[in-house]
Amino acid sequence: MTRLWQLAKLIRSKNAGPFELTFDVIFKDRASYERVRDAGVISEEWFARTYRIAPETVSVIAYDAANAIKITIPRPVASGDVGDGDVFGGQQYGPLVELEVPD
Amino acid sequence: MGEIRILSATGILGSGFREDSLRRAMALGPDFIGADAGSTDPGPYYLGSGESQFSDSACKRDLRLMLLAGRTAGIPVIVGSAGTGGTDVQLARLAGIAREIAREEKLSFRLALIHSEQDRDYLKRRLREGRIKPLANAPALDERVIERSSHIVGMCGIEPYIEALRNGAQVILAGRSSDTSIFAALPVMRGFNPATVWHAAKILECGAACVVLRKYPDCMFATVTDEFFVVEPPNPEYRCDPASVASHNLYENATPYELVEPSGVLDTRGARYEAVSERAVRVSGSSFRPAARYTVKLEGAELAGYQSLVIGAVRDPLILRQLDSWIAGLVGAARERIAAVFGAGIETRYRLDVRVFGRNAAMGPLEPETSIGHEVGVLLQVTAESQELARALAKSVSHIAVHYPVPEWTGLITSIAFPYSPAELDRGACYRFNLNHVVEPDSPLEMFRIEYEDLR
Numbered sequence: 001m002t003r004l005w006q007l008a009k010l011i012r013s014k015n016a017g018p019f020e021l022t023f024d025v026i027f028k029d030r031a032s033y034e035r036v037r038d039a040g041v042i043s044e045e046w047f048a049r050t051y052r053i054a055p056e057t058v059s060v061i062a063y064d065a066a067n068a069i070k071i072t073i074p075r076p077v078a079s080g081d082v083g084d085g086d087v088f089g090g091q092q093y094g095p096l097v098e099l100e101v102p103d
Numbered sequence: 104m105g106e107i108r109i110l111s112a113t114g115i116l117g118s119g120f121r122e123d124s125l126r127r128a129m130a131l132g133p134d135f136i137g138a139d140a141g142s143t144d145p146g147p148y149y150l151g152s153g154e155s156q157f158s159d160s161a162c163k164r165d166l167r168l169m170l171l172a173g174r175t176a177g178i179p180v181i182v183g184s185a186g187t188g189g190t191d192v193q194l195a196r197l198a199g200i201a202r203e204i205a206r207e208e209k210l211s212f213r214l215a216l217i218h219s220e221q222d223r224d225y226l227k228r229r230l231r232e233g234r235i236k237p238l239a240n241a242p243a244l245d246e247r248v249i250e251r252s253s254h255i256v257g258m259c260g261i262e263p264y265i266e267a268l269r270n271g272a273q274v275i276l277a278g279r280s281s282d283t284s285i286f287a288a289l290p291v292m293r294g295f296n297p298a299t300v301w302h303a304a305k306i307l308e309c310g311a312a313c314v315v316l317r318k319y320p321d322c323m324f325a326t327v328t329d330e331f332f333v334v335e336p337p338n339p340e341y342r343c344d345p346a347s348v349a350s351h352n353l354y355e356n357a358t359p360y361e362l363v364e365p366s367g368v369l370d371t372r373g374a375r376y377e378a379v380s381e382r383a384v385r386v387s388g389s390s391f392r393p394a395a396r397y398t399v400k401l402e403g404a405e406l407a408g409y410q411s412l413v414i415g416a417v418r419d420p421l422i423l424r425q426l427d428s429w430i431a432g433l434v435g436a437a438r439e440r441i442a443a444v445f446g447a448g449i450e451t452r453y454r455l456d457v458r459v460f461g462r463n464a465a466m467g468p469l470e471p472e473t474s475i476g477h478e479v480g481v482l483l484q485v486t487a488e489s490q491e492l493a494r495a496l497a498k499s500v501s502h503i504a505v506h507y508p509v510p511e512w513t514g515l516i517t518s519i520a521f522p523y524s525p526a527e528l529d530r531g532a533c534y535r536f537n538l539n540h541v542v543e544p545d546s547p548l549e550m551f552r553i554e555y556e557d558l559r
Contacts, residue, residue, distance in 0.1 A: 010350075016357040018143050018536040019240040024353045026346075051469045063359045065376060066349040072357040074240040076468050080146030081535040082407050082486050083456055083467075087146040091465040095472070 004041075004099040007032035013092035016072060018079040021089045023071040025096060033067035041101055042069050050095050107290045108133045109303065110337075111323045114310030116140035116165050116182055117157025118320040121338060128324050128337035129172050136173050137285045138165070139308050140197065141184025143402060143536065144355070150188035151253050151404035151534025157187070159200060166197075167204045170274065174210050181264060181275045181285050188404075189279025190254045191220040197276050202558060211559040212274050215267035218552040219256045219278030221401065223249050225550070226542070234543040235401070239357070241539035248403070248537055255403040255538065260365030262547035264288030270555060278551075279402060281364055282308035296329040297391040301369040303332040305362055306351055306386070313351040314341040335383035345376035348384045365400075365547065367393040396543055399550055403538035408454070409490040410530040411497035413483040413504065415519035421511045422518055423475060429518075430457055430481070433507040437500045444499060453487040453496050481519060490529055497527040 005011060009028045016022040025042065027033035036042065048055035051073065059072045077084040086092060110133035113120040117140070141149075145156050155162070166182070173180035186193020198216055205212065226249050229235050235244065242248075249255065256279035265288050267275050277285070286304035291297055303325045306313050311321040314336050321341065325334045334343055352359040352371055362369040373388040422429050434455060441449055460480030463470035483500050487493040504519050505526070544550050 014355055015144055016355055017539065018147065019238075019242075019539050020357055022353075022355070022357055024350075026350055026353070050471050052471065053469070059357070061358055061360070063349075063353065065371075065374060066346055066353060066359070068350060068353055068359070070353055070359060078147075078242070078536050079143070080148065080533075082410075082454060082484075082533060085458055085464055085467050088144055092469060094466065 002101045002103060003097070004036070004101055005097045007036060007101060011093050011096050013089055015075075015079050015089040019075055021073050021075050021092055023093055023096065025069045027067040030067055033069075036101055037062050037069060039102055041099065042071065047071055047073070106326050106328045107293060107295055109286055109290070109307055109325045109327060110136045111286065111307040111310050112136055112138040112169050113165060113320050113322065114139065114308070114312050115142065115157070115320070117155075117161040119161070119165060120310065120321045122168060124322040124338040125168055125172055128322050129176060131324060131337070133176070133178060133324070135179040135181060135289050136169050137181045137307070138169065139184055139282045139285055140182050141187045141189050141279065145187065147404040147534040147536045149186070150190065150256065150402060150536070151406065152532060153188065153190050153192040153254065155186040155193055155196065159196070162197065163200045163204065166200060167208070170201065170204055170210060171208060173274070174212060179268065179273055179275065179289065181288070183277040183280030183282070183285040185276055185278055188254065189219050189256045189277070191218055191278065194218060194276060194278045201274065201276060205558040213271050214556045214558055215270070215272035215275045216554045216556070217259060217263045217267060217275065217277035217280070218554070219259055219280065221255045221257050221550060223255070226255065226401075229542050235540050236543070238400070238539045238541060242537055244538065244540060248405070252403040252405045252537060253534065255401060257542065257550045258365070258400040258402065259551045260284050260399070260547055261288035261291055262366070263551040263553060265292045266548060267553055268292060270553075272555065283362065283364060290327055295327060297367070298369070298389045299327055299329060299332050299387070301362065301364065301391050302371060302374065302386060302389040303327045303334070305369065306334050306348060309351065309354065311336055311338065311341060312354065313348050314343055315347045317341070331385050331387035333379060333383055333385045335380075342382040343384045345378055345384050348386060349374070349376045365394070365398055367391055397547055398541035398543055401538045401540045401542060403536065404534045405537045407533045407535040408486040408488060409493045410533050411485050411490070411493040412528045412530055413497055413501040413521070413526050414523070414528070415481050415504065415521045415526070416478055417481055417519055418478045419518065420477075422509050423479065425509060426459070426475065426479065429507065429509060430459070433504050436507060437503040440499045440503055441496055453485060453492065455500065456484045456486070458482040458484065486533065490531065494527055494529055501526040
């Protein structure tokens with residue numbers, strides 16, 4: 001079984017403004033990108049289940065120009081508000097790193 | 104007039120760039136030098152308080168080199184989103200730094216200051232007229248929100264910059280600004296194709312962020328024509344490739360295909376990224392759709408309270424195996440103690456949050472993993488209307504926490520390890536972002552007052 005990090009050159013998360021979080025998975029090459037994209041491994045449903053949020057709040061975009069998949073969700077707490085634990089939104093991608101990709 | 108050359112000094116003023124990179128870039132004959140100086144990224148504190156993310160010394164170092172280079176070459180220097188939040192007080196601070204540099208270096212120039220801080224009465228009127236609209240995931244807005252904000256700024260587009268340039272400004276310092284407008288204003292004023300200009304501006308606004316491996320902040324350079332632009336880092340240690348440039352559209356943006364600006368939308372669906380050398384990339388094919396209605400994005404921050412923190416570590420395996428009930432128990436006991444000291448009415452005047460490091464401190468409710476290791480860090484956070492009250496409450500919380508029992512042990516235990524004496528740390532004022540809205544003004548200039556000053 002392959003893990004997502006083995007196919008990616010970068011997996012990151014970051015604020016997209018104070019009220020949204022965005023995740024980028026940038027693949028090492030076209031083949032790895034198409035393999036993950038076409039297997040539907042990173043779907044709205046998978047993301048919603050893993051992050052425990054409503055599927056209709058998840059946006060998944062395949063971005064061919066950079067061999068990348070982008071996911072955007074609303075922030076549970078606005079950046080830096082009382083109760084937020086990650087002002088930059090930079091450490092929210094952990095569960096993506098070891099995601100299993102079927103061979 | 105076939106091309107315009109743009110130098111982006113750095114991704115954010117105060118983060119730095121190599122002097123040698125600036126020198127190499129200046130040798131390429133740029134038409135102007137730009138730099139962004141702000142962001143909402145480091146959180147609401149900077150907009151709320153008027154403090155800046157970077158020190159005056161760090162901003163002065165970067166701005167001095169930019170002004171010296173700009174005045175020597177006789178080209179404009181444009182800085183937007185002064186002082187992180189782009190409020191009037193932060194703009195005034197950066198203007199003061201610019202005046203100091205002018206005096207020390209004996210520079211003469213016409214300075215324009217574009218004010219982005221918004222008048223409360225103006226915003227209330229626009230709200231009543233239905234001309235303030237929410238963006239995605241926006242908090243609720245009414246006149247009380249406008250009233251209690253410590254600062255509200257509008258994100259200016261290219262038009263105030265163009266106005267200042269037409270009035271002879273050689274150096275422009277702006278309050279809050281769209282990052283790209285800093286770089287798009289002069290090229291659009293000179294009549295270049297908005298599609299290539301806006302896309303180049305998006306790539307340039309983060310300085311060297313679009314290189315293959317960015318080891319430290321630095322300059323970036325683009326040559327823009329009506330059909331394409333070429334981006335190439337002036338630092339010989341850096342290189343761009345098509346993937347690194349295309350990837351930059353992903354950064355801090357909900358979609359890589361659209362970038363919304365006050366005057367329209369950059370659409371990169373048709374963009375092509377081609378290597379023209381080992382280090383340079385040519386980009387073409389984007390389009391720019393003018394907006395039917397001009398909009399200015401608002402950012403606001405209000406005081407959320409003052410905080411005192413208690414930080415400790417828990418190592419006892421018996422506590423760790425019932426961590427949730429232990430924490431719930433100590434929070435309940437702390438609340439009881441606080442009510443006993445301050446009266447029952449205190450309940451509505453503070454907030455107690457617990458964050459467990461080693462379990463879900465980074466992700467909170469989004470965390471799917473439930474296991475913990477052999478120890479956890481516990482952050483007990485009190486938020487109240489004054490620092491004095493927050494500290495007083497935190498003293499009660501820390502004393503309850505340090506001896507809070509588990510049923511397995513009889514006798515008094517000490518259940519949490521504090522690394523500090525006193526255990527309570529004052530964190531100061533804490534702010535929250537309270538706006539994610541756009542205004543529909545009558546004109547692109549009406550929200551942005553411009554001041555001119557001739558320095559000599």
